Amino acid sequence: MSSTAPPRVLTVAGSDSGGGAGIQADLKAMLALGVHGMSVVTAVTAQNSLGVQGYWELPAEAVRAQFRSVVDDIGVQAVKTGMLASIELVETVSELLAGVDAPVVVDPVGVSKHGDALLAAEAVATVRERLLPVATLATPNLHEVTQLTGRVVEDEKQMLDAAKALRDLGPRWVLVKGGHLPGEAADLLYGGPGDAGEEHWFRAPRYDNRHTHGTGCTLASAIAAGLAKGEELPAAVASAKEYITGAIAGGFALGAGIGPVDHAWRWR
Numbered sequence: 611m612s613s614t615a616p617p618r619v620l621t622v623a624g625s626d627s628g629g630g631a632g633i634q635a636d637l638k639a640m641l642a643l644g645v646h647g648m649s650v651v652t653a654v655t656a657q658n659s660l661g662v663q664g665y666w667e668l669p670a671e672a673v674r675a676q677f678r679s680v681v682d683d684i685g686v687q688a689v690k691t692g693m694l695a696s697i698e699l700v701e702t703v704s705e706l707l708a709g710v711d712a713p714v715v716v717d718p719v720g721v722s723k724h725g726d727a728l729l730a731a732e733a734v735a736t737v738r739e740r741l742l743p744v745a746t747l748a749t750p751n752l753h754e755v756t757q758l759t760g761r762v763v764e765d766e767k768q769m770l771d772a773a774k775a776l777r778d779l780g781p782r783w784v785l786v787k788g789g790h791l792p793g794e795a796a797d798l799l800y801g802g803p804g805d806a807g808e809e810h811w812f813r814a815p816r817y818d819n820r821h822t823h824g825t826g827c828t829l830a831s832a833i834a835a836g837l838a839k840g841e842e843l844p845a846a847v848a849s850a851k852e853y854i855t856g857a858i859a860g861g862f863a864l865g866a867g868i869g870p871v872d873h874a875w876r877w878r
Contacts, residue, residue, distance in 0.1 A: 617835070617838035617839050618684060618838065621636035621637065623652060623719075624653035624728065627655060628657050628870075630871075631722070631824035636692065643832055645687075648684065650680065653699075659864050659867035662728070674702055677703075678706075686712050689834065690834040691707070692717050693728045694733070696730050700733050700736040701736060703741065713747070716742065716745035717830035734757055748785070752790045763788075773798055774800065784800050786798045794813050796812070798810070798812075817859045822861055825857075832854060857872050
């Protein structure tokens, strides 16, 4: 006997040897949310609770081969991207995604939780020009907003202008994550069909927990999982926000530094 396969989601991202972010976080979130996770590894990091000690990019042909192997045989209902590291990898992945008939969630990873660079400075323009235009949704945090647009966001009032500036770069929707602002954890979703974008706010309590490694990867993967299950984008963001809020509340200590969010919090 065989069961019906669950929805399939592909993550195109870097590996986190500590298991808290990157490919590892993506696959954990996907499992927790009832979809089948698949992976294209773009880079390998030496990483733990204290930071990133080094990373090594995979050749573009290895990334392309992984992608074609999965998409051509198994197929996908959604794709999520994370660490792409270099101009060549951003260009390669952008080209591959342009031919996919499935929603694409782009997490424009620039720096790690510890402040370590995960995207070459010269590749930022390529993200703007090649990757964002193929995105159904881009999910930048406030540091990445500045990196991509030059805008510094210091309060919620500035988040809408930042979202509009990002949407002008090509993604259908933008989720500006306000987690670095004081007060509530407020995120703004902006976009949709047509020139006049829809505006949706998502709010959650802020938990006094320093163990938040993998937050951005996990949120983007949770949104991709919702889209793969057929949810409309605002609904997918709402359910993902609820999931990541619980995961942050359950974040636990590992090693001597910042521990991960708890991807399995609903099971504990």
